[in-house]
Amino acid sequence: MVEIFSKRDGPRREDVQVKRLIEQNRGVITKLADQLSNGRYSELRKPRPKPQAEGLIIHIGDSHKPEPHPEPRVRVTANGRVVAVDIESGRQLAHFGDIRDRKGTKVFILATSANGFIAPLEDDLVRLLADVDGVAIGSSYSNTELASDIGQRIDILPEM
Template sequence: MVDIISKRDGPRREDERARRLIKANQGAITQIADHLTQGGYSASKRAQAQAAQMPPGPEGRRIYAVSSGAAVSTDSAEIRIKISVNNRVVAYDSGSGRQLHLLGEIRRQDGLSYFALASRENGFFAGLPDEVNAPIAELDGQIIDQNCPESLLTREISDRLGFS
């Protein structure tokens, strides 16, 4: 449980005493750890013991599934437009929370805020698909101010893409 590394060969007397103390009080230590973690300490020890008894996956490899398991479906939930904290304008599936499209971002220049459409011309790696780009293309460069706040921009994009 405890490995103490020292420069001398063999264990030091203090190390042996500490090891004996820990071993003698292992029950109390486990009980305190379970109390602090609400039983998580013993549960993790049991899970480790079970995992050690399980045979490895095919050819000794472990396989991990990293998908969320939820498929993005445009007919099961609403697609919404939002402007995130870092000024990115995205279309997302409200059912799964997955982002469907990065539509652009709100940029600031010379004290003005404006909407920059996700396109190669605006410095994005990939542009939007034509069915998304065409309806909102004329909003590229739209100034965001009191006359056109961010909420009005998201409503307009949503209406033009038919998500409302």
């Protein structure tokens, strides 16, 4: 056996009866709600005037603080990228190149368009760092020494 319930137009008879009962006893319900909430129920239902602004005030960021100056450090990341980062925020400021594996030896590749980098270094930095391009990294010359050399050439301290 299948029963089909179809929706009628208008509210159900039970809903109409309950709404009428609530409206008839609105005063008693409000009095009980005020008694249980120490008057907070009626106070919350009162319309409150919205505060009006006296003038147009626009705040963009924190204009009272001066913009912090980045304090760069040269870092060799775990995946072989050689970058300059701000030590306060950790944000990358510059990408100098990558340490790549070439025929079994690790070699530093400078970030130039000739080496296939999409965002190459500026010409000034390329001239300063040209002699470290293609340097082999190993037991005689480590990642920290590479970071130190790059930092000395461009006057940035290496990260410790």
